[in-house]
Amino acid sequence: MGTLRYILRRLFFCACLVVGVSLILFALINAIGNPIEILLAERPGMTDEIVAEISRYYGLDGSVTDRYLTWAGAMLQGDFGTSIIYNQPVGGMLVTFGLETLKIQVPGILIALLASVGASVLAATRQYSRVDFGVISAAMLGHSLPGFFVGILLILVFAYWLGILPSYGAYSTRSMLMDSEIIDGLWHMVLPVSMLAFFNTATLTLLLRASLVDTLRQDYITAARAAGLPERRVVLGHALRNAFIPVLTYLGILFGLMLGTAPVTETVFTWPGLGALYIMAIQQLDYPLIMGTTMVITVMLVAATLLTDIAYVLIDPRIRLG
Amino acid sequence: MDAAIPAPLPAPPVKPPGIWRQGWYRFRRNRGGMVGLGLVLLVVLVALACPFLAPHDPGDQSAMLRGGARAAPSWLHPLGTDRMGYDVLSRVLYGAPTALAVGLGAMAIASLVGIVIGGIAGYVGGLLDEVLMRFAEFFLVIPVFVVILAVVRLFGIIVVGTPLEKVPHLNLLTIIALLGLFGWPPIARMARAEFLRLKQAEFVEAAICIGATKRDILLRHILPNALPSLIVLVALGIGGAVLAEAMVSFLGFGDPKAISWGQMLYFNYEALKVAPWGSLAPGVAIFLTVLGFNLLADGLTDAFNPRLRQ
Numbered sequence: 001m002g003t004l005r006y007i008l009r010r011l012f013f014c015a016c017l018v019v020g021v022s023l024i025l026f027a028l029i030n031a032i033g034n035p036i037e038i039l040l041a042e043r044p045g046m047t048d049e050i051v052a053e054i055s056r057y058y059g060l061d062g063s064v065t066d067r068y069l070t071w072a073g074a075m076l077q078g079d080f081g082t083s084i085i086y087n088q089p090v091g092g093m094l095v096t097f098g099l100e101t102l103k104i105q106v107p108g109i110l111i112a113l114l115a116s117v118g119a120s121v122l123a124a125t126r127q128y129s130r131v132d133f134g135v136i137s138a139a140m141l142g143h144s145l146p147g148f149f150v151g152i153l154l155i156l157v158f159a160y161w162l163g164i165l166p167s168y169g170a171y172s173t174r175s176m177l178m179d180s181e182i183i184d185g186l187w188h189m190v191l192p193v194s195m196l197a198f199f200n201t202a203t204l205t206l207l208l209r210a211s212l213v214d215t216l217r218q219d220y221i222t223a224a225r226a227a228g229l230p231e232r233r234v235v236l237g238h239a240l241r242n243a244f245i246p247v248l249t250y251l252g253i254l255f256g257l258m259l260g261t262a263p264v265t266e267t268v269f270t271w272p273g274l275g276a277l278y279i280m281a282i283q284q285l286d287y288p289l290i291m292g293t294t295m296v297i298t299v300m301l302v303a304a305t306l307l308t309d310i311a312y313v314l315i316d317p318r319i320r321l322g
Numbered sequence: 323m324d325a326a327i328p329a330p331l332p333a334p335p336v337k338p339p340g341i342w343r344q345g346w347y348r349f350r351r352n353r354g355g356m357v358g359l360g361l362v363l364l365v366v367l368v369a370l371a372c373p374f375l376a377p378h379d380p381g382d383q384s385a386m387l388r389g390g391a392r393a394a395p396s397w398l399h400p401l402g403t404d405r406m407g408y409d410v411l412s413r414v415l416y417g418a419p420t421a422l423a424v425g426l427g428a429m430a431i432a433s434l435v436g437i438v439i440g441g442i443a444g445y446v447g448g449l450l451d452e453v454l455m456r457f458a459e460f461f462l463v464i465p466v467f468v469v470i471l472a473v474v475r476l477f478g479i480i481v482v483g484t485p486l487e488k489v490p491h492l493n494l495l496t497i498i499a500l501l502g503l504f505g506w507p508p509i510a511r512m513a514r515a516e517f518l519r520l521k522q523a524e525f526v527e528a529a530i531c532i533g534a535t536k537r538d539i540l541l542r543h544i545l546p547n548a549l550p551s552l553i554v555l556v557a558l559g560i561g562g563a564v565l566a567e568a569m570v571s572f573l574g575f576g577d578p579k580a581i582s583w584g585q586m587l588y589f590n591y592e593a594l595k596v597a598p599w600g601s602l603a604p605g606v607a608i609f610l611t612v613l614g615f616n617l618l619a620d621g622l623t624d625a626f627n628p629r630l631r632q
Contacts, residue, residue, distance in 0.1 A: 153602075298464060
């Protein structure tokens with residue numbers, strides 16, 4: 001009962017969050033006035049009538065509250081409006097570009113999870129040794145390296161100097177395509193995924209190692225050892241599972257951080273994802289696209305936070321629901 | 323604490339080391355922390371002395387006239403010249419004051435807002451605490467970077483035609499203000515926890531007993547004791563703000579009139595293949611600065627919250 005109430009309360013808070021973000025952006029976009037007027041300001045032969053007509057076409061007449069309610073109502077039914085620049089339904093664009101973003105983000109997190117488990121087990125079981133010091137130092141360095149700079153370095157080394165991996169985009173153009181489309185797609189994913197995995201691994205290793213060191217000192221670990229369990233099972237079966245609990249909450253935050261900085265990642269690799277779409281949208285003041293992209297990023301991020309919150313409560317019965 | 327011991331002993335001849343001095347003793351033994359402090363001092367030194375250290379004027383584009391843009395490192399230009407004919411080393415050195423201004427400015431705002439909100443929430447408690455902390459959580463969960471990008475871009479349009487337009491470096495100031503206004507929640511959370519803990523401390527009870535005013539209790543008894551925990555977050559936040567400004571500038575939403583590392587990356591990234599030094603040098607500068615503040619924060623955690631880790 002308590003858990004269900006907690007989940008419902010979190011759901012309500014998350015809904016407020018999404019509404020809040022949409023309000024902030026809507027208010028901002030409105031503060032600049034009619035985007036159509038700004039976009040058309042330098043075009044020759046634009047009369048007031050034409051501007052008014054185009055504004056009406058994009059639903060930019062009427063009061064601010066009316067417009068917000070119309071937009072929100074349509075969005076809840078899955079209609080994100082029409083992009084001004086691309087003249088396409090925003091909803092479809094969000095799906096296409098969103099999938100591209102997830103295509104690099106999800107492997108980036110999964111690979112990092114595996115790598116950080118390996119690294120932190122290696123370090124925590126040999127606390128204060130050279131291996132431990134090396135892992136911590138590498139993780140600290142990696143954590144402080146700006147992600148986009150890692151991307152730039154990767155491109156410089158693997159695309160320009162060694163010339164073995166593509167430097168931009170998600171696909172080759174049809175005429176350049178040498179292998180099957182799937183292999184070509186995977187080939188393009190290597191560098192962006194490496195960059196994301198690199199940063200995530202460094203951050204997760206720092207957290208997981210600290211947590212694992214702490215867990216290995218607990219009495220139940222001593223008890224497990226005293227009972228004669230092989231060290232492998234003590235570490236991998238007992239300690240690691242418990243050490244993961246504090247890291248779990250951070251997983252949602254990390255995923256959110258990666259999504260939030262997707263504009264940077266996707267600019268470095270010219271990746272056709274949500275972040276790149278968002279940059280184009282705000283540069284060109286394509287307001288339906290700005291709203292749509294922000295909403296999708298916010299919802300994904302909030303969903304990740306919500307899922308980790310719930311998982312946290314379900315996994316660890318010691319957590320007090322507050 | 324001393325006042326709570328009713329011992330008629332003679333006063334100790336030496337004043338016992340205070341909370342800051344004790345912290346320094348512990349900090350000094352932390353190798354990583356000292357490296358971080360060294361890096362931070364280096365950045366500060368460069369920021370103060372860049373007019374004397376830089377071999378060229380940061381606005382000097384004369385290399386372009388000689389056909390020397392994108393030139394590889396040489397004696398005349400130790401780190402080469404970039405796409406616009408600027409001397410890379412000079413621009414990197416002059417980027418240090420900008421980076422520090424962003425980091426310190428943003429964290430000054432964030433600390434002020436965070437300590438006021440967190441302090442009130444922790445000290446008053448009750449419904450106000452609940453409301454303020456939900457508010458803080460809102461800012462923690464939303465995609466801050468995405469919102470900042472939109473605000474920077476849209477604010478640049480809003481100010482056109484208003485008196486604000488004439489403020490020098492308005493764009494950079496906007497970024498600093500935004501990073502501060504979105505960066506306070508972690509500080510508020512920590513401040514709340516500390517105020518909550520300290521308001522029940524014995525020395526605060528003692529202060530109440532001797533009739534200290536509420537203002538004195540908050541500012542002279544609780545706040546100074548809460549600062550060591552907060553300073554860790556401030557150090558982390560400075561590094562974070564430097565990085566965030568670099569990312570905003572890298573995407574082309576930075577201040578075109580300011581010399582910043584992110585701005586250099588933005589201008590030189592497309593020439594990465596022919597003139598990699600133009601992108602590598604500012605990238606390394608960002609890395610060293612962020613690493614310095616991260617290591618410093620790490621050392622400070624060990625120094626002030628030794629119980630947190632062993």
